[in-house]
Amino acid sequence: MRQSTIGAGRAGAALAALALSACTTTVVEAPAAPPPPAPAPASAETAMVPTVPMGQQWLYGSAEGAIAVRQTYGGLTAYALAKAKARPADSVIIDEATGKPFACGNKPLAAVFDADETLIWNIGPMRWFALTGKEFDAKTWDQWEKTGTGKAVAMPGAVEAMQALRAAGITPIANTNRSSANAAGSEQTLAAAGLGTFKHGDTLFLMGDDATGSSKDQRRATIAARWCVIAMAGDQLGDFRNGFNKPELPPLQRRALAMAAPYDKLWGQGWFLFANPVYGPSIRGGYDDIFPPETHWQPNQGAE
Amino acid sequence: MRQSTIGAGRAGAALAALALSACTTTVVEAPAAPPPPAPAPASAETAMVPTVPMGQQWLYGSAEGAIAVRQTYGGLTAYALAKAKARPADSVIIDEATGKPFACGNKPLAAVFDADETLIWNIGPMRWFALTGKEFDAKTWDQWEKTGTGKAVAMPGAVEAMQALRAAGITPIANTNRSSANAAGSEQTLAAAGLGTFKHGDTLFLMGDDATGSSKDQRRATIAARWCVIAMAGDQLGDFRNGFNKPELPPLQRRALAMAAPYDKLWGQGWFLFANPVYGPSIRGGYDDIFPPETHWQPNQGAE
Numbered sequence: 001m002r003q004s005t006i007g008a009g010r011a012g013a014a015l016a017a018l019a020l021s022a023c024t025t026t027v028v029e030a031p032a033a034p035p036p037p038a039p040a041p042a043s044a045e046t047a048m049v050p051t052v053p054m055g056q057q058w059l060y061g062s063a064e065g066a067i068a069v070r071q072t073y074g075g076l077t078a079y080a081l082a083k084a085k086a087r088p089a090d091s092v093i094i095d096e097a098t099g100k101p102f103a104c105g106n107k108p109l110a111a112v113f114d115a116d117e118t119l120i121w122n123i124g125p126m127r128w129f130a131l132t133g134k135e136f137d138a139k140t141w142d143q144w145e146k147t148g149t150g151k152a153v154a155m156p157g158a159v160e161a162m163q164a165l166r167a168a169g170i171t172p173i174a175n176t177n178r179s180s181a182n183a184a185g186s187e188q189t190l191a192a193a194g195l196g197t198f199k200h201g202d203t204l205f206l207m208g209d210d211a212t213g214s215s216k217d218q219r220r221a222t223i224a225a226r227w228c229v230i231a232m233a234g235d236q237l238g239d240f241r242n243g244f245n246k247p248e249l250p251p252l253q254r255r256a257l258a259m260a261a262p263y264d265k266l267w268g269q270g271w272f273l274f275a276n277p278v279y280g281p282s283i284r285g286g287y288d289d290i291f292p293p294e295t296h297w298q299p300n301q302g303a304e
Numbered sequence: 305m306r307q308s309t310i311g312a313g314r315a316g317a318a319l320a321a322l323a324l325s326a327c328t329t330t331v332v333e334a335p336a337a338p339p340p341p342a343p344a345p346a347s348a349e350t351a352m353v354p355t356v357p358m359g360q361q362w363l364y365g366s367a368e369g370a371i372a373v374r375q376t377y378g379g380l381t382a383y384a385l386a387k388a389k390a391r392p393a394d395s396v397i398i399d400e401a402t403g404k405p406f407a408c409g410n411k412p413l414a415a416v417f418d419a420d421e422t423l424i425w426n427i428g429p430m431r432w433f434a435l436t437g438k439e440f441d442a443k444t445w446d447q448w449e450k451t452g453t454g455k456a457v458a459m460p461g462a463v464e465a466m467q468a469l470r471a472a473g474i475t476p477i478a479n480t481n482r483s484s485a486n487a488a489g490s491e492q493t494l495a496a497a498g499l500g501t502f503k504h505g506d507t508l509f510l511m512g513d514d515a516t517g518s519s520k521d522q523r524r525a526t527i528a529a530r531w532c533v534i535a536m537a538g539d540q541l542g543d544f545r546n547g548f549n550k551p552e553l554p555p556l557q558r559r560a561l562a563m564a565a566p567y568d569k570l571w572g573q574g575w576f577l578f579a580n581p582v583y584g585p586s587i588r589g590g591y592d593d594i595f596p597p598e599t600h601w602q603p604n605q606g607a608e
Contacts, residue, residue, distance in 0.1 A: 049591070051590070052589060052590060052591055052594055053358060054357065054358060054359050054581060054582075054587050055358045055359060055362065055581055056594065057555075057586070057587050057588060057589050057594060058359065058579075058580075058581035058586050058587055059581070060594055060595070061555040061556065061559075061588070061589045061593065061594035062555055062558075062559060062586035062587070062588070062589075063541055063548065063555075063558050063559040063561075063562040063563065063586065064539070064540060064541065064577055064579070064580070064584075064586040065579075065581075065586065066559050066563060067562065067563065067571050067577045068372070068577055068578075068579045070563070070571055070572070071376070071379070071571055071572035071576070071577060072372075072375070074571075074572040074573070075375070075379050075572060123595060123599045123601075124599065124600070124601030124602075125601065125603075127591070127594075127595045127599065127600070127601070128601060128602050128603070131591060139603070140603040143603045143604060144601070144603070148601065151598075151599065151601045153599070156563070235368070236368060237367055237368065244367065251361075251365040251366055251367075252365065254366075254367050255365075255366060255367040255370050257367075258367040258371065259367065259370060259371065259374070259460070267371050267374055267375055267378075268374070268375035268378040268379060269378070272375070273368055273371045273372055273375060274372075275362075275368070275369075275372045275579040275581075276362075276368070277358060277359055277362035277363070277369075277579075277581040278358075280368075282361070282362050282366035282367065282368040282369065283358050283361050283362055283366070284361060284365070284366070285356060285361050285365045285366075286353075286355070286356060287353070287356055287431065287434075287435060289365065290356055290360065290361060290364055290365035290431075291364070291427060291431045294455075295427045295428065295431065295455065295457070296428070296431070297427075297428030297429065297431070297432060297448070297452065297455045298428075298432050299429075299432070299443070299444040299447045299448070300447060
C-alpha cells in the first residue's frame with residue numbers, strides 16, 4: 001500500500017511544493033492576500049530545515065485543530081453525563097467473543113480513553129522527529145515515556161472533561177499502548193498534564209499488562225468486567241476494536257467496515273474519535289488506494 | 305512565518321521519511337507488525353511518484369477522517385433540531401458592526417454552510433494537484449467549479465444532515481468562496497452530490513456577490529437580515545468571522561483569539577468546525593511558530 005520513499009529531485013521539490021501549497025493563503029476561502037512566492041527550484045545544495053509536517057501544523061498549531069478537539073470533548077462529556085442519569089443496559093465495549101456489547105449490570109460507571117493524541121499531545125518527541133527528519137524511533141519514544149512528565153500537554157478540553165466526568169460519578173480510565181515498563185512515567189505524565197490520577201492496574205492499562213501485546217481488546221474486556229463503560233475515546237480505530245486494524249485491509253475497505261452496522265450507531269454516540277492527522281494507521285495509502293477511478297478528474301489542456 | 309521550500313537531498317529525503325514515518329504501522333498504538341523497511345537513500349535519479357499528502361490520506365482515505373466528519377454532522381444536526389424546538393433570541397452570526405449576535409426575531413430558521421470540505425470533498429482537483437506536484441492553481445480550480453458536477457462527493461453525513469434539517473423546517477444555506485461567475489456549476493455540483501437545491505442569491509452565496517471579495521462577513525450579514533441562523537459550519541475560521549484570519553496573526557495567537565470569550569461558548573454549540581488538514585489557513589507555521597520553548601524536548605545522547 002505504501003509508496004516507496006520519494007527520491008530527491010523533482011519529486012522532492014513536488015512534495016515540498018505540495019507542502020507549501022497546503023500553506024498557501026487560500027484554496028478559495030481565505031481573505032484576499034498576495035499570492036505566495038513561487039517555490040525555489042530544487043537543488044541538492046539547498047537542503048534547508050524541514051518544514052513542519054502539515055498534520056502537525058493543523059493539529060498542534062492551528063485554531064482549527066484545537067477547536068476540533070474541544071468540540072469532540074464537549075460532545076463526549078455531554079453524552080456521558082446524559083447516560084449517567086439514565087444508566088444504560090449495555091456497555092460501549094464490544095465483547096469480541098460474541099460480537100455483542102458487554103452488559104453493564106450494576107457496575108460503576110466509567111469512560112475509557114486512549115492517552116496519546118487523545119488525552120495528551122506528545123509535542124516533545126513529535127517535534128523532535130520532524131525537526132531531525134527521523135522516522136518514529138522506539139528508543140526515543142521510550143525515553144519520552146520515562147521523562148516527558150510536564151512536557152506532554154493536556155489536549156484542549158481534556159482537563160475540563162475529566163473534572164466533569166468525575167463530578168458526575170464517571171471514572172476516567174486510560175487504556176494506552178504506552179509500555180507497562182514505564183508505568184510510573186505515564187502515571188506522572190498524565191497527572192502533570194492536569195488530568196488527575198490514573199493508577200496502573202486500576203485506572204491505567206498499558207501494553208504488557210497481558211499477553212496480547214498491542215491489541216487493546218483483552219484489556220477492554222478486563223475493564224468491562226469491572227466497569228460499566230458508557231463512553232470510549234481514541235484517535236485511531238484500534239482504540240475501539242482491534243479487528244478494524246487488520247493489516248491487509250485497504251484504507252477504503254477499512255473505512256467501509258468501521259462505518260457499517262453495527263458500528264455506525266456508535267460514532268459520536270458512545271464512541272468518540274479525535275482527529276489526528278499526525279501519525280497512526282489512518283495515515284496510509286497510495287493514490288490508487290485512496291482515489292478510485294470514479295473520483296479521477298483533470299483539467300483540460302491549457303489550464304495546467 | 306512559512307519556511308522556505310526545502311531543497312532536494314537530505315531535507316527532501318527527510319520530509320519523505322517523515323511522510324513515511326507518518327505511515328509507519330504504529331507510533332505506539334497499532335497491532336504488532338513488522339517494522340517498515342528503511343527509506344531508500346535520496347538520489348537525484350530516483351524521482352518517483354509523489355506520495356499522497358498525509359492530510360489527504362487522513363481526510364479522504366481513512367476511516368478516522370470520515371468518522372470525524374460524520375461525528376461533526378451528527379453533533380450539528382442534533383443541536384440544530386433542538387434549537388428549532390426552542391427558537392433562540394440570537395442568531396449564531398455575529399454582527400461585526402456591534403460585536404453582538406444578530407437578533408432572530410421571527411425570521412425563518414436556517415443553517416449556514418461553507419461548501420468546500422464542509423459539504424463536499426473536492427477530491428478531483430486536490431488529487432490532481434498532489435499527483436502533478438502543483439501548487440493550488442486558480443485556472444484549474446475555475447475549471448473544476450464549472451465542470452466538477454458529479455465528481456464532487458458529499459461528505460459523510462452531509463446528505464442525511466440536509467434531509468434532517470429540511471424536515472425540521474431549517475433551511476440549509478451555502479456561503480462559499482466559489483466564484484459567482486460559476487454559480488450554475490456550483491449549484492449543479494451541490495445538487496449532483498445529493499445535497500438538494502442551493503439557489504444562487506437565495507440559498508447560495510458566492511464570492512463576487514458583493515464588493516468585499518473573499519471576506520464572508522457581509523454575506524453573513526445579508527443572510528442574517530433575512531434568516532434566523534441557528535447553526536454555522538465550516539472548515540476554517542473565515543467561515544465564522546473574517547477577523548480571525550488577519551494575516552499578521554501568528555498561529556498560536558490566532559488560536560488563542562478564536563478560543564477565547566465570547567467565541568468559546570459557540571464551538572460545538574452553534575458553530576461547527578470540520579477537520580480539514582488538507583489545505584487552508586490552518587496549514588501554516590514554522591517550528592518556532594508552533595512549538596514555543598516550553599514544549600521543546602529531546603532525547604539524551606545515545607537514544608537518537
